[in-house]
Amino acid sequence: MHNNIMAAGSKDRPPMLGPGRYSQWRSRFLRYIDTKPNGEGLRKSILSGPYVPSTVLVQAVAATEGNPAIQQHTTIETVLNMTPENKEHFLSEKEAIFLLLTGIGDDIYSTVDACKTANEMWIAIERLQQGESLNVQDVKTNLFWEFGKFTSRDGESMESYYSRFYKLMNELTRNNLQVTTMQVNVQFLQQLQPEWSRFVTVVKQSKEIDTISYHTLFDILKQYQNEVNDIRAERIAKSANPLALLAAAQPYSDNYYQAPKPQRSNATSSSTRPSASTRHKGKEIAKLVTPQSESVSEEDSDPEQAQRDKGHAK
Known part of the structure; x- marks a missing residue:
């Protein structure tokens, strides 16, 4: 709504001050003032303050028939003896106050309305909007950060x-x-x-x-x-089933842990295979080193055979 009123350039009322749009509102408000018949007086009231009547010198007037003489003296300026420019400035104060209060929102209305002159209101609006501008800058910074992240x-x-x-x-x-x-x-x-x-x-x-x-x-x-x-379902299934992950990794683990098979050559096999003579010698050696306990065990097991063997020996 604020933007529509500001963009429309209504002649019936001043542009409204929208959040974060003080610089635009200030320019449009002053342009709106310039369209008024007493625009110069309104601008002076807002930017410089109200017109303060000054003292003027009243010249002496000689007495006439029925009118007493008037001595030269000073008096406070009034609407009747003001110059047209000063009069316009003086009369524009109340209208300037009304226009400013019409162009602001309720959020700052009470603060601005407490001011006594249009110029004080103008300064108060600027001060309040400078604080809001800092908040607006914070909002913009946060938005840029959110966009980047x-x-x-x-x-x-x-x-x-x-x-x-x-x-x-x-x-x-x-x-x-x-x-x-x-x-x-x-x-x-x-x-x-x-x-x-x-x-x-x-x-x-x-x-x-x-x-x-x-x-x-x-x-x-x-x-x-x-x-x-x-793709997501497949990823979730693999993550939820450790056996599937293990099966997928099994070929790699088998290849890694499998011991290499020795390569046999003919020369190696022939040199390592025992010969027939070697096997025969091994048997003879085994007979020579037969334990005594085994011989004793044979005599004990057949005493008659042992006696006959002794007789033949004699």
Whole structure:
């Protein structure tokens, strides 16, 4: 509403002071004053203060028939003896106060209304709006920070991402923050989740992102939403099933931990295989080193055979 009134340039009332628009309002208000028949007096009342009547010198007047003589003296200036310029300035004070109170909102009305003159009101409005300008600057700084840090959320749909981005862009526009089309599109594309990367590449290769709007980017990317959902589902399934991850990593682990098989050559096999003579010698040696306990055990087991063996020996 404020913007409509300010832009309309109504002749019936002054422009309204909107939030964060003091510099525009000040210029338009003074231009509105200049359109008034007593614009010069109004401007003087607002910028310089009310006209203060001064003392004037009244010349002596000789006595006439029926009128006494008037001596030369000084008196306070009145509307009757003011110059036209001073009179216009003097009479414009009340109208200037009315116009200022009509052009401001309720948020600062009580503070401004406590002032006694139009000039005091003008100064109070400027002082109040300077404080608001600092708040507006903070808002702009925060919006720029939010724009730079804006990113999509894990599992968020393209419609939800676009809706949040759209609201942020509206806030930037409402606060007169200018961002180029290229900056907007780059931010829109780069802040998507990794599962969108393949489709973002497709868009960059097929479109001039410095000329189209982010609305067009949304229309293109939303066509890939089902494919992105499949990619997300596969990623979640792998994360939720450790066995699937283990199976996927098994070929790599087997190759890593499997011991290398020795390579056998004919020379090696022939040199390491024992010969027949060697096996025979081994058996003879085994007979020679038969423990005594084994011989004793044989005599004990068959005493008659042992006696016959002794007789043959004799």
